[in-house]
Amino acid sequence: MDINLALNMYEMMVKIRAFEEEVMRSSEAKLFHGTTHLYIGQEAVATGVCAHLSDEDYITSTHRSHGHAIAKGLDVDKVMAEIFGKRGGSCKGKGGSMHIADSKRGHLGSNGVVAANIPIAVGAALTLKLEEKSNVVVCFFGDGAINEGAFHEAMNLAAIWSLPIIFVCENNGYGMSTKISDVTNLEQLKEVAKSYNMTSYAVDGNDLEAVYVLSDQVISEVREGSGPVFIESRTYRYAGHSRSDQQVYRSKDEVIAWKDRDPIALFEEKLQGLGVSQIDLLKIRSKVKENVDQALVFAMNSEEPSLEELKTDLYAERVD
């Protein structure tokens, strides 16, 4: 792997981690209104996949959305301000943590309804196919989404029309508190794609290089017209489902075991093997911390929307 690329991806992962840790602190300090779903532990997935995307490629995302947004190139200032409900946020403070989008970055929105983003992503892929573009759509969703009808209908539609979309299932083991093994008889989630005669892969979602390499191959094939592909990316979330989660459904040992395979620590080992020094890594982490501190300041200083904005953006105006 090219060293500059590797360092860029490392920076992305630690940026997402630092951002989420700041969101957690700000949430505990009640600096903003509303819940959040943190991406800590899953950083390698969004980072390794989005490294292959341009602003002309689309993503759709879930309630656990911050990592996808940052990896897709959204400005951390705007994402933080959106979580804070401020006018300077990516959606002017109306969307919040679960509804982050940026049309200029090809981010078609994160979504508060499990699996609802999947048919939407397939529709975006139809647009790309009709316009004969070589761009792709990446649709992120969790293991919980595979039991929704919307998922199955969308998978089938993408398959029958051979659309340029990559379904990235982030299997973090739990749909809120429910173990995925309790709610599916599949041995591996990637097997679900067989029903649609769709190519599928499983990857270690904590191994950034593995995610990067597989995504490279898959996204290139989809750009060239292979039709849709399903990737199961096995990973783990360290934080609870949301702010209110007491985490009674999993053991501390399980969390510790996964933390031993932390995606950032694993990639640091690889970088050191490539000759990157501790000091270089520290410099990156310091730079990222500054970015996130700055995002917090930006969010806190950003204006509140005016009360008149309650009724703006309800209907779109025609632009002739």
Added chain:
Amino acid sequence: MKKRKLTYREAIRECLFEQLNKDKKVILLGEDIGLYGGAHRVTEGLLEQFGSKRIYDTPISELGFVGMAVGAAMTGLRPIVDIQFSDFLTLPMDQIVNQAAKVHYMYGGQLSVPLVIRTPSGAGTGAASQHSQSLEAWFAHVPGLKVVQPSNAYDAKGLLHEAVEDENPVIFFEHKLLYNQASHVPNTYYKIPFGQANVLQEGDDVTVVATGVMVSRVLEAAKELSSYISVEVIDPRTLVPLDMATIIKSVEKTGKLIVVHEAVERYGIGAEIVSQVVERAFDALTCAPLRLAGEAVPIPNNKELERFAIPQVGAIVEAIKSIHTI
């Protein structure tokens, strides 16, 4: 020159043809809309003329393909979705209510959903409980949607052109009993703006607001009473946006209001229209307004029970007579 007549079905088809012809971004999605020509034969011939890259015969996956249409609309296409019976709108409800209606607002105005969902509603075909409902009020309740209900062929074409060119999700309620009704329809492109009620008949004694298939029934009732009651008949044409100004102006003249619709009366659009008139023009009313609408029952299969579940001309005549004598 004799004015050209088209059926409601043909008028909608002509609009679809004109839109497909003029804008490459317009696509059609729905079950059996290709070779079969649609469950109600509205899309007949369009696949042959425009091909399978514009006309998509979908699997029976309303949630999936309505969601796709939302995503396609967000990325620059202008999808027109066909839902075979409006009862089946329950299946893609999440995509309509939580997604299409909210995308523009919750993403701060960056993205929009120029989507039309065409669907026939209404009873009278003996199809019973799951193919006969009128659910338009549900959608009128959701901020972010527009709701259209054409009552004749001319309006159907003009309103559909407006709907396709709107930047927002529009639920377009056709009526199964109207598909064969013919009226004058120009063979040129024209649009009818949303939020402009149609005063079909002017009158001085009673204002009757009616929607969908009820419009023609009210006109028939008004004709029957024309020797001694002068009825003003108003069709709002669009429920969202709703042209209250035309209704209030009429009530200020007549002092008497009846709202007639096929959908279930309770919590329906009659309640909304009557409330707005009471709030904004109470002094103009000379008696309590009246609603005449569907009974709160599933539509039964038996022909007489089905007729009894929704307003018929006789009941409309009686309602107008009763309010006139107060």
